[in-house]
């Protein structure tokens with residue numbers, strides 16, 4: 001297997017009386033898309049927030065691109081990016097202003113050119129002069145993705161990247177992400193509730209429930225293990241605790 005770009009061991013996050021993430025371990029091989037699945041409250045967003053350094057783990061280790069994120073995350077943050085429907089861009093700034101500010105924050109050379117390029121690529125050029133607060137939910141999702149791709153990240157963390165997109169736009173975004181990964185070799189961790197998206201994009205799936213990884217495998221392996229035809233049915237089996245696969249928390 002190719003080298004792990006993200007390596008997490010014994011990662012735990014407790015909030016007062018809630019253990020949001022409970023000693024999880026996993027690895028994301030270079031250039032792959034790994035799906036993080038689980039019902040509401042399973043711990044996906046908390047995991048992604050710890051990978052980004054937005055939340056400090058209670059215990060455990062995180063390595064990204066060979067760097068210990070808890071000690072030296074500034075060394076790799078410029079090579080990472082993320083998009084999440086939970087993180088809003090400033091509403092009063094236009095799309096162009098938002099992307100320009102982020103372009104400067106990321107220290108990009110030729111920010112104006114890059115903003116125009118990404119706006120063209122994600123088909124948001126027509127909104128560039130609009131304040132973000134006046135966009136529809138789906139338009140905001142696309143702008144958030146543009147922000148996430150501005151610095152052409154080597155590691156991309158995506159929290160529900162197609163939430164609130166219509167089926168046609170969602171399909172278009174998935175194709176774009178596939179192309180981006182193929183052309184740049186980026187490594188992607190994707191939290192999603194959309195099982196078709198997961199089957200299409202992910203080479204490995206981590207199933208979370210109540211803060212733990214309760215099963216993992218390729219979509220094909222999970223379909224076979226649960227005797228199901230769709231990932232939707234596998235998801236329901238796991239979420240409703242009909243069965244667990246018995247490989248929980250084996251690293252990688």
Ligand SMILES: Nc1ncnc2c1ncn2[C@@H]1O[C@H](COP(=O)(O)OP(=O)(O)OP(=O)(O)O)[C@@H](O)[C@H]1O
Nearest residue numbers: 015018019020038039040041042043044045046047
């Ligand atoms: N800041 C916080 N303070 C206290 N509890 C929190 C906090 N953030 C998350 N939690 C709790 O941690 C658990 C995991 O939440 P998390 O947002 O990671 O789940 P999720 O899998 O992303 O869910 P969803 O699919 O609904 O987005 C939940 O029980 C949640 O209530």
